[in-house]
Amino acid sequence: MTAVRYELIKTCKQSGARLGxxxxxxxxxxTPTFMPVGTQATVKTMSPEELKQMDAHxxxxxxxxxxxxPGHDIVREAGGLHKFMNWDRPILTDSGGFxxxxxxxxxxxxxxxxxxxxxxxGDKLFISPEIAMEIQNALGSxxxxxxxxxxxxxxxxxxxxxxxxxTTRWAERCLQSHARPHDQALFAIVQGGMYADLRRKSASQLxxxxxxxxxxxxxxxGESKELMYGMLDCTVPLLPAQKxxxxxxxxxxxxxxxxxxxxxxxxxxxxxxxxxxxxxVMTSGGRLVVRNAKHARDFGPLDPNCGCYTCxxxxxxxxxxxxxxxxxxxxxxxxxxxxxxxxxxxxxxRQAIAEDRLLDYRDEFFDRYGMKDNDRGF
Amino acid sequence: MTAVRYELIKTCKQSGARLGxxxxxxxxxxTPTFMPVGTQATVKTMSPEELKQMDAHxxxxxxxxxxxxPGHDIVREAGGLHKFMNWDRPILTDSGGFxxxxxxxxxxxxxxxxxxxxxxxGDKLFISPEIAMEIQNALGSxxxxxxxxxxxxxxxxxxxxxxxxxTTRWAERCLQSHARPHDQALFAIVQGGMYADLRRKSASQLxxxxxxxxxxxxxxxGESKELMYGMLDCTVPLLPAQKxxxxxxxxxxxxxxxxxxxxxxxxxxxxxxxxxxxxxVMTSGGRLVVRNAKHARDFGPLDPNCGCYTCxxxxxxxxxxxxxxxxxxxxxxxxxxxxxxxxxxxxxxRQAIAEDRLLDYRDEFFDRYGMKDNDRGF
Numbered sequence: 129m130t131a132v133r134y135e136l137i138k139t140c141k142q143s144g145a146r147l148g149x150x151x152x153x154x155x156x157x158x159t160p161t162f163m164p165v166g167t168q169a170t171v172k173t174m175s176p177e178e179l180k181q182m183d184a185h186x187x188x189x190x191x192x193x194x195x196x197x198p199g200h201d202i203v204r205e206a207g208g209l210h211k212f213m214n215w216d217r218p219i220l221t222d223s224g225g226f227x228x229x230x231x232x233x234x235x236x237x238x239x240x241x242x243x244x245x246x247x248x249x250g251d252k253l254f255i256s257p258e259i260a261m262e263i264q265n266a267l268g269s270x271x272x273x274x275x276x277x278x279x280x281x282x283x284x285x286x287x288x289x290x291x292x293x294x295t296t297r298w299a300e301r302c303l304q305s306h307a308r309p310h311d312q313a314l315f316a317i318v319q320g321g322m323y324a325d326l327r328r329k330s331a332s333q334l335x336x337x338x339x340x341x342x343x344x345x346x347x348x349x350g351e352s353k354e355l356m357y358g359m360l361d362c363t364v365p366l367l368p369a370q371k372x373x374x375x376x377x378x379x380x381x382x383x384x385x386x387x388x389x390x391x392x393x394x395x396x397x398x399x400x401x402x403x404x405x406x407x408x409v410m411t412s413g414g415r416l417v418v419r420n421a422k423h424a425r426d427f428g429p430l431d432p433n434c435g436c437y438t439c440x441x442x443x444x445x446x447x448x449x450x451x452x453x454x455x456x457x458x459x460x461x462x463x464x465x466x467x468x469x470x471x472x473x474x475x476x477x478r479q480a481i482a483e484d485r486l487l488d489y490r491d492e493f494f495d496r497y498g499m500k501d502n503d504r505g506f
Numbered sequence: 507m508t509a510v511r512y513e514l515i516k517t518c519k520q521s522g523a524r525l526g527x528x529x530x531x532x533x534x535x536x537t538p539t540f541m542p543v544g545t546q547a548t549v550k551t552m553s554p555e556e557l558k559q560m561d562a563h564x565x566x567x568x569x570x571x572x573x574x575x576p577g578h579d580i581v582r583e584a585g586g587l588h589k590f591m592n593w594d595r596p597i598l599t600d601s602g603g604f605x606x607x608x609x610x611x612x613x614x615x616x617x618x619x620x621x622x623x624x625x626x627x628g629d630k631l632f633i634s635p636e637i638a639m640e641i642q643n644a645l646g647s648x649x650x651x652x653x654x655x656x657x658x659x660x661x662x663x664x665x666x667x668x669x670x671x672x673t674t675r676w677a678e679r680c681l682q683s684h685a686r687p688h689d690q691a692l693f694a695i696v697q698g699g700m701y702a703d704l705r706r707k708s709a710s711q712l713x714x715x716x717x718x719x720x721x722x723x724x725x726x727x728g729e730s731k732e733l734m735y736g737m738l739d740c741t742v743p744l745l746p747a748q749k750x751x752x753x754x755x756x757x758x759x760x761x762x763x764x765x766x767x768x769x770x771x772x773x774x775x776x777x778x779x780x781x782x783x784x785x786x787v788m789t790s791g792g793r794l795v796v797r798n799a800k801h802a803r804d805f806g807p808l809d810p811n812c813g814c815y816t817c818x819x820x821x822x823x824x825x826x827x828x829x830x831x832x833x834x835x836x837x838x839x840x841x842x843x844x845x846x847x848x849x850x851x852x853x854x855x856r857q858a859i860a861e862d863r864l865l866d867y868r869d870e871f872f873d874r875y876g877m878k879d880n881d882r883g884f
Contacts, residue, residue, distance in 0.1 A: 168831045168833055169828075170828060170833050170835045170836075172833065172835070173834045173835060173838075174835070175835065175838070197827065197831055198802065198823070198826075198827040198830075202802060202803060202823060202827075205803060205805070206805055206821065206823060206824070207805075212823075212824055213824065214819045214820060214824075424576065424580060425580060427583070427584055441592045442592060443584065443590075445576070445580060445584060445590075446547070446584070446590055446591065446592075448576075449546070449547065449580075450546075450547075450548060452575065452576075453571075455546055455550065456550060456551045456834050456837070456838075457552070458548075459834070460551075460553070
C-alpha cells in the first residue's frame with residue numbers, strides 16, 4: 129500500500145487536462161494544483177492560517193535548505209516538518225538535487241552522489257540518493273522526490289543521455305533506501321533535457337519501476353515556452369494515467385494553463401512569492417509594478433477583479449508606500465495577493481475541466497482583460 | 507465639545523494608579539494602556555487583524571515619517587490615516603518634534619519653528635507648530651500632539667528653562683491653528699528636563715490652557731529609572747484628574763508598572779517591536795534571546811505562561827531557525843509575542859487597580875517568575 133493515491137475524476141473533453149484528487153496522509157489535494165514554495169520551512173512572510181485562508185492544499189519545502197539549516201535531525205526531533213512549522217496539510221519536499229546542481233563551481237558529481245560546499249559557510253558536504261531519502265524521511269513530507277540530476281541548458285545529447293541513465297539508477301537506489309513507504313510517497317523525476325527521444329527513454333525507464341507519482345524535471349531552465357510545451361507533449365502521454373504528474377518549477381499563469389491542458393496535475397514555483405518581494409503583482413490585467421510612481425495616488429485595489437484580503441482592504445497607494453518604506457507588511461500583502469491569484473486560477477482551471485471547456489477558459493483568461501502577450505509569463 | 511473625553515472609573519487604594527476609559531471618535535480605550543508604534547502607517551510586520559486579536563486598543567503613528575513619506579497630502583486624499591492603513595480603532599500621532607530634534611546636526615531651531623534636512627534625501631524642510639497641526643489634521647488621528655522641543659539629556663538649567671517656555675508658546679500656537687478640534691483632540695506635552703521646578707513650571711503653564719490631555723515628554727532619554735520616576739512624582743500630581751496622562755516613549759515592563767502606579771494612563775514605545783526584530787523576547791521569566799544556540803533543540807514555547815498565537819503554535823527551535831535564516835515570519839512571531847506580552851501586562855494592571863492591589867501585583871510580577879533585576883527593563 130502506498131502513502132499517496134491519485135484518483136482520476138474526469139478528463140476534459142476539450143483538452144488533455146485531468147480533474148483529480150490526490151489522497152495523502154495529511155488530506156486530499158484537488159488537482160490540477162499549484163504548490164506555494166516554503167523553502168526554509170516557511171512560505172516567505174505568510175502564516176499557515178493565511179495559506180489556508182487562500183485555500184492552499186499543499187506546500188513545497190526544500191530538502192537542501194533544511195539539510196543545511198536547521199538540519200534534518202532537528203526537524204525530526206521536533207516531530208517532523210509538519211509539526212515544526214505548524215502546517216497540518218500535505219507537504220512535498222524536493223530532493224535537493226536541483227539546488228546542489230545549481231551550485232555549479234562548488235560541486236562534483238560521481239556515481240555515488242554529489243560532493244558540494246555549503247553555500248552558507250563553505251563546509252564540505254555530500255548528498256547521495258540514500259542521504260536524500262534519509263533527510264526526507266526525517267522531514268516526514270507526504271511526497272518525497274527522488275534524487276536526480278538536472279542537466280544544465282543547453283547541454284549536449286551525450287551528456288543528457290548519460291545523466292538521465294544515472295538519474296534512473298539513482299531513482300532505483302532511492303526506492304531501495306526509502307524507509308517509510310507506508311507514510312511517505314516517493315515520486316520519480318523524468319529528465320532528458322530538450323531531446324524528445326531522451327525524454328521518452330527516461331519516462332520509459334522510470335515507469336517500469338512502480339512509483340506512486342512522476343515529476344517532469346529539467347524544464348523551465350531557460351528554454352522557450354514552445355520548447356517546454358513540446359517536451360511535455362512527448363513526455364506526459366508516457367506517464368501512467370493512474371498516477372499523479374508534477375511539472376517542477378513552473379508557476380507563470382500561461383504555463384499553468386498550458387501544463388494543465390497537457391495533463392499535468394501539480395506545479396510549484398517561487399515566482400509569485402519572489403516577484404511579490406520586488407513589488408510586482410499578478411493581476412487579471414497583467415503584470416503590475418506597484419512600486420512605480422504612477423501608483424502614488426492610486427487609491428484603487430491591485431486588481432479590481434480580485435477578492436483577496438489585500439485587494440479587499442488596501443490600495444495601490446498604501447502598498448506602494450509600504451514597499452518604498454521597506455515595510456515587511458507590504459511584502460506580506462503582495463505575497464498574499466500573488467499566491468491567491470494563482471490558487472484562484474487553479475480553482476478556475478478545475479472548474480473549466482469539470483465543464484469540458486479548458487481551452488475556452490484559457491483564451492478567455494488572456495483575452496477578457498486584454499492581458500498582453502509579454503505579461504502572460506510574468 | 508472635545509473629540510476625546512477621559513472618564514475616571516476609580517483610583518487604586520494601594521497606589522496612585524487610575525482605572526479609566528478614554529472615549530474617542532474611533533472607540534473607547536481602557537486605561538492604563540500601551541500603544542504599539544506604527545511609525546510608517548504600519549506596526550512593523552503586523553496586520554490590523556493581528557493587532558485586534560491581541561486586543562490593542564490604540565496605536566501610535568509618527569508625523570515626521572509620514573510627512574516625509576508618503577506625504578500627508580496623499581494620506582489626506584486616501585481619506586485619512588485610518589482608511590489608508592485599514593485601522594478603524596483610535597490612532598495617536600506624535601508631533602514630529604522628537605524626531606526632528608533627534609537629527610541634531612541636521613536641524614536649526616528658531617522661534618518660528620525648526621529647519622531640518624530630510625534624512626531620506628537631504629532636502630531642506632521646515633516644521634512649525636502650525637505645520638505640525640496641518641500635517642496631523644490631514645492624517646486625521648484621534649489624538650494629536652502639540653509641537654514641542656524635547657531638550658537633550660543632560661542639558662543645563664537655563665537651556666531647559668528657555669526651551670520649556672518656547673514649548674508653551676508653541677503649544678498655544680498649536681491650539682490656535684488646530685483646524686478640527688471637534689474631530690481630533692490635541693494633547694500638550696510637559697517638558698522641563700530633569701529639573702523638578704521646571705517640570706512644575708511647564709505643567710502649570712500648559713494646564714492653564716485647556717487641553718483634553720497631557721503628555722509627559724523628555725523622559726526615558728538616557729537618565730536613570732529613579733530620576734525618571736522622580737520626575738513623574740513631581741509632575742503627575744499637577745495634571746488635572748479629569749484629563750488623560752500620557753508618558754511618552756516608555757515601554758519596559760518595570761516602567762509601565764511604575765508609571766501606572768504614579769497615575770499615568772497611556773504609554774508607547776518601539777521597544778517590544780524593535781527587540782523582536784533582533785530575536786529578543788519578553789517573557790514571564792525575563793529577557794530571552796531566542797537566536798542563541800542553546801535554543802536550537804528547545805521545542806518548548808517562548809514563554810510557558812503565555813497563551814499568545816506564537817506560544818500556542820511554535821517552538822523556540824522553530825523561531826530560532828526562522829530568525830537565523832532571515833525569514834520574516836520569525837519576526838512576525840516574535841513581534842506578536844512581545845506586543846501581546848505588554849498588552850497582557852496592561853490588562854493585568856487594570857485588573858489589579860480594580861482590585862486595589864497594584865503594588866502587590868508589581869511585586870508578584872517580578873518575584874513569581876524570579877525575573878532578575880537587569881531583565882526588568884529589557
